[in-house]
Amino acid sequence: MSVLKVRGLNKNFGGLKAVSDVNITVNQGELLGLIGPNGAGKTTIFNLLTGVYVPTTGTVRLKDVDGNKININGMKPHITARHGISRTFQNIRLFKNLSVVDNLKIGMHKNIRHSIFEAILRLPRFIRDEKMFEQQAMYILSLVGLQDKHAEFAMNLPYGEQRKLEIARAIATGASVIFLDEPAAGMNPSETEDLSKLIVKLKDEFHLTVILIEHDMKFVMNLCERIYVLDFGSIIAEGLPAEIQSNKRVIEAYLGEQVE
Amino acid sequence: MEQFLQQMINGISIGSIYALVALGYTMVYGIIKLINFAHGDVMMIGAYVGYACVALFNIPFIPSMLIAMVVCSILGVIIERVAYKPLRNAQRITVLITAIGVSFLLEYVMMYFVGATSKTYPQGALGAGKLSLGALSINVEQVYVITTTIIMMIVLQYIIKRTKLGKAMRAVSSDQDAAQLMGISVDRTISFTFILGSSLAAVAGVMLGAMYTISPLMGVQPGLKAFVAAVFGGIGSIPGAMLGGILLGLIETLVSAYLSSSYKDAVAFAILIIVLIVRPAGILGKNVREKV
Amino acid sequence: MKNKSITKSLIGLVSVAVAYVLIKILMLPQVNVINPFYQTIVLKMFIDITLALGLNLITGITGQFSLGHAGFMSIGAYSAALFVMKTSDSLLNVLLAALIGACAAAFIGFLIGIPTLRLKGDYLAIATLGLGEIIRIVVQNVDQNLLGGAAGLSGIPLYTNFEVVFFGAVITFIVIRNLLKSSFGRACIAVREDEIAAESMGINLTNIKILAFVVGTFFAGLAGAMYSGYVGVIQPKDFGFMKSIDILMIVVLGGLGNIWGTVIAAIALNVLSVALQDFAEVRMIIYAALLVLIMLFKSGESPLFVKLRRIFSLPKLKLSMFSKK
Numbered sequence: 001m002s003v004l005k006v007r008g009l010n011k012n013f014g015g016l017k018a019v020s021d022v023n024i025t026v027n028q029g030e031l032l033g034l035i036g037p038n039g040a041g042k043t044t045i046f047n048l049l050t051g052v053y054v055p056t057t058g059t060v061r062l063k064d065v066d067g068n069k070i071n072i073n074g075m076k077p078h079i080t081a082r083h084g085i086s087r088t089f090q091n092i093r094l095f096k097n098l099s100v101v102d103n104l105k106i107g108m109h110k111n112i113r114h115s116i117f118e119a120i121l122r123l124p125r126f127i128r129d130e131k132m133f134e135q136q137a138m139y140i141l142s143l144v145g146l147q148d149k150h151a152e153f154a155m156n157l158p159y160g161e162q163r164k165l166e167i168a169r170a171i172a173t174g175a176s177v178i179f180l181d182e183p184a185a186g187m188n189p190s191e192t193e194d195l196s197k198l199i200v201k202l203k204d205e206f207h208l209t210v211i212l213i214e215h216d217m218k219f220v221m222n223l224c225e226r227i228y229v230l231d232f233g234s235i236i237a238e239g240l241p242a243e244i245q246s247n248k249r250v251i252e253a254y255l256g257e258q259v260e
Numbered sequence: 261m262e263q264f265l266q267q268m269i270n271g272i273s274i275g276s277i278y279a280l281v282a283l284g285y286t287m288v289y290g291i292i293k294l295i296n297f298a299h300g301d302v303m304m305i306g307a308y309v310g311y312a313c314v315a316l317f318n319i320p321f322i323p324s325m326l327i328a329m330v331v332c333s334i335l336g337v338i339i340e341r342v343a344y345k346p347l348r349n350a351q352r353i354t355v356l357i358t359a360i361g362v363s364f365l366l367e368y369v370m371m372y373f374v375g376a377t378s379k380t381y382p383q384g385a386l387g388a389g390k391l392s393l394g395a396l397s398i399n400v401e402q403v404y405v406i407t408t409t410i411i412m413m414i415v416l417q418y419i420i421k422r423t424k425l426g427k428a429m430r431a432v433s434s435d436q437d438a439a440q441l442m443g444i445s446v447d448r449t450i451s452f453t454f455i456l457g458s459s460l461a462a463v464a465g466v467m468l469g470a471m472y473t474i475s476p477l478m479g480v481q482p483g484l485k486a487f488v489a490a491v492f493g494g495i496g497s498i499p500g501a502m503l504g505g506i507l508l509g510l511i512e513t514l515v516s517a518y519l520s521s522s523y524k525d526a527v528a529f530a531i532l533i534i535v536l537i538v539r540p541a542g543i544l545g546k547n548v549r550e551k552v
Numbered sequence: 553m554k555n556k557s558i559t560k561s562l563i564g565l566v567s568v569a570v571a572y573v574l575i576k577i578l579m580l581p582q583v584n585v586i587n588p589f590y591q592t593i594v595l596k597m598f599i600d601i602t603l604a605l606g607l608n609l610i611t612g613i614t615g616q617f618s619l620g621h622a623g624f625m626s627i628g629a630y631s632a633a634l635f636v637m638k639t640s641d642s643l644l645n646v647l648l649a650a651l652i653g654a655c656a657a658a659f660i661g662f663l664i665g666i667p668t669l670r671l672k673g674d675y676l677a678i679a680t681l682g683l684g685e686i687i688r689i690v691v692q693n694v695d696q697n698l699l700g701g702a703a704g705l706s707g708i709p710l711y712t713n714f715e716v717v718f719f720g721a722v723i724t725f726i727v728i729r730n731l732l733k734s735s736f737g738r739a740c741i742a743v744r745e746d747e748i749a750a751e752s753m754g755i756n757l758t759n760i761k762i763l764a765f766v767v768g769t770f771f772a773g774l775a776g777a778m779y780s781g782y783v784g785v786i787q788p789k790d791f792g793f794m795k796s797i798d799i800l801m802i803v804v805l806g807g808l809g810n811i812w813g814t815v816i817a818a819i820a821l822n823v824l825s826v827a828l829q830d831f832a833e834v835r836m837i838i839y840a841a842l843l844v845l846i847m848l849f850k851s852g853e854s855p856l857f858v859k860l861r862r863i864f865s866l867p868k869l870k871l872s873m874f875s876k877k
Contacts, residue, residue: 081754093749095742106742109735110754119734120727173754295674343844346852353617354851356674357804361843368836526689529682536679537667
């Protein structure tokens with residue numbers, strides 16, 4: 001059963017075709033990998049699917065949190081977030097001067113049930129929401145192992161924990177589909193190992209569908225159930241990790257053309 | 261028709277002054293992405309230096325202008341070195357607040373020394389009388405202003421397109437790190453930019469002072485207008501600043517002649533806001549996008 | 553958690569009451585520590601606090617740099633003054649006038665905010681500067697019989713007393729503080745820290761920016777209303793670019809985003825201006841030099857400033873507004 005269906009996706013920047021005719025189907029609860037050489041257009045696809053960029057042409061259909069099928073192409077990021085899409089960023093974009101727990105609560109802001117007047121007057125609905133946010137945020141933090149650091153400023157966390165916090169923040173939005181942009185970048189092998197386990201744990205806990213971009217092939221091949229390979233803006237292969245590893249076009253894309 | 265042409269000439273002459281000041285804004289913005297709020301006040305200092313030379317030391321007009329250019333260049337470089345250089349990697353908003361501080365510092369230090377009352381250059385310092393051109397009569401002052409501006413712009417174009425320093429300026433403004441790797445001294449190039457901008461401001465200040473009056477706060481309004489002109493033409497673009505300055509001068513003069521003089525200043529700011537919202541890159545500028 | 557917040561509110565209430573009684577005692581003729589001359593300064597101080605808190609919400613907390621705050625103050629000042637002049641300065645009318653002034657400013661802030669808040673950083677700064685000037689020019693020219701043109705309005709009943717400004721500022725502080733410590737306040741900070749990340753987390757940037765702008769201009773209007781009844785004569789030129797910079801000065805000196813800092817800075821700057829009342833230029837020179845020095849001290853990269861920061865052992869930058877790109 002598909003949760004995300006991308007058909008004929010194109011994105012041009014001026015004369016440059018960054019993404020051309022991309023079709024992707026993501027199944028419910030899947031852990032999908034998107035790989036490709038540098039500059040292949042992977043992050044651009046993430047930006048298109050989350051609403052940061054507007055596609056030149058193409059459709060993106062999402063089965064949202066309530067199970068309704070909707071077109072999300074051209075929607076702004078805060079709207080796609082409302083429909084249950086969330087993400088992390090290649091170059092970590094945390095709210096550096098907010099505490100760790102407040103970073104998560106930002107993700108929950110869209111779910112508030114009180115008005116600004118209730119917040120200013122500190123009325124019961126405000127207090128109830130705040131209490132609920134606090135509990136949820138602390139629970140998610142305990143899953144990623146950051147509960148002891150909940151009061152720290154995000155900018156004071158070490159690099160690896162900042163990556164984890166970004167994932168926790170994406171989950172805090174209540175999203176059902178999560179895009180991870182190079183979650184293991186800059187991590188050493190044992191940290192990468194831990195991250196793999198964490199991603200699987202979170203995916204099961206919150207019934208997530210996860211799509212991730214990564215350059216660490218060992219990480220991708222071990223973790224992902226299915227992989228799409230992108231080169232020069234087009235999908236050149238799709239399949240199980242084992243199939244991808246032996247795919248001739250993929251090897252060519254990474255190593256350059258073989259001399260016959 | 262004559263009246264219209266007359267207004268056009270008025271517009272072009274005030275527009276020339278805006279253009280001269282706008283060039284300083286645009287060059288500095290192009291190179292260090294800073295709205296140099298103090299630029300209008302550098303112009304004010306230029307006007308006072310010129311006044312001191314002409315009225316107190318009886319130096320002829322052109323040499324006075326040259327002295328003002330030198331003094332303002334030095335001032336521009338000092339401001340950059342002391343206030344802006346330590347903040348080169350800081351958030352833009354920090355530098356902007358600093359620039360506002362420098363601007364006020366120049367204004368009130370000047371006021372402390374010369375008082376708040378305005379002064380006038382000696383009668384006819386910038387040439388007197390009128391030239392008749394058919395039914396048109398043009399002030400000699402305006403002829404001087406327009407000619408000086410044209411000369412300055414030709415010189416500036418030459419410096420930027422043909423000289424080594426000019427090429428360095430363009431290189432630094434398009435990519436500071438790459439320019440540095442190519443052996444260009446970024447510090448020297450930025451100082452040079454401030455020298456060029458400040459000396460053009462000095463020229464504008466001396467001419468503006470000779471046409472109207474001078475006071476420590478005289479730089480505020482023309483400075484803002486010139487900034488509007490720079491944005492209008494496309495901030496960072498040198499031809500844009502020239503075009504923006506002249507256009508703004510024309511629009512302002514025509515609005516005050518045919519609509520209402522009291523809304524003249526409001527029109528300039530309305531143009532600013534509309535340009536910023538509709539086409540932030542201005543008439544001749546280029547759009548840039550943030551990388552996600 | 554609930555008990556803790558109740559205790560905190562109680563402590564807050566008690567300190568407000570203590571502050572009120574204390575200032576009142578100091579103002580008594582028998583005590584005469586705050587003599588009638590100082591009393592006018594105290595009133596101005598509370599008006600400044602109100603103004604600067606509003607700007608701090610917009611610029612410090614939400615990161616939207618505004619240089620047109622005085623323009624919104626003038627809208628509040630004129631509408632409140634007109635209302636009191638057309639009716640009377642009974643307590644009810646004064647309260648109504650304050651509300652009308654604040655709402656008028658917030659309404660204009662809303663209308664202006666929608667198109668301009670799409671701009672970012674220094675572009676927004678310069679656009680709000682232009683808007684402030686446009687408001688001033690329009691007020692000066694639009695209906696000279698009603699608004700008095702460049703000469704402005706005079707003979708406004710002096711309805712602003714200590715109670716008005718004290719409770720005006722206290723209410724402003726409580727509202728901004730409660731807002732800051734709520735989901736909305738966190739969203740404002742998120743917008744300041746990183747717009748793209750905030751948007752991807754489901755924050756509607758436009759809504760949050762407009763919210764901050766409307767609340768901020770509301771209090772600018774309130775401050776304007778209090779100002780009218782304080783000076784009795786208002787002119788368009790009182791609300792120009794210089795006034796906006798004055799307010800910005802308080803916010804910057806107190807620390808962008810720091811509401812207690814704003815209160816302390818407003819007090820400090822008013823004390824400074826009393827000390828230097830006979831040297832207007834010197835005062836402005838000190839202001840300007842302070843602006844530059846604070847910025848250099850907080851973010852300057854030359855060895856001198858780095859060393860100074862280490863001596864004062866400031867964490868390399870507390871607020872993102874000052875942090876590196």
